[in-house]
Amino acid sequence: MTLGVISIVMNFITFPLQVIAIAFLIFAFSRVWLRAREGSIGRGMFLFWILVWMLVLVAVIRPDLTTQLAKKLGIGRGVDVVLYISIVTLFYLNFRSNVMIENLRHEITRLTRVIALSKK
DSSP: OOHHHHHHHHHHHHHHHHHHHHHHHHHHHHHHHHHHHHTSSOHHHHHHHHHHHHHHHHHHHOTHHHHHHHHHHTOSOHHHHHHHHHHHHHHHHHHHHHHHHHHHHHHHHHHHHHHHHHTO
């Protein structure tokens, strides 16, 4: 197969995946926007998720940029960079969730003590 035919085949496969990914990103943006409007998330969390989804959008539209970033970081493929960043981000978000849960547990314990002592 010639390079031109391979390029056409790859574009034929990639384009529908990009359309699906962009449709999902529009949905994700709408969820973030709605949660911010109803006050479920604060300004910081809103900006974080908008930044995340914007970076994903850039990676979907221009996948060659992830490859360029990978080469600058000394990593073989762009998809590897995306996976590494995703894993680190998920670990961080998991850590934050665990800290919040632990803080809530302490607060519930404190409130339970206050209520129990006030009923005596």
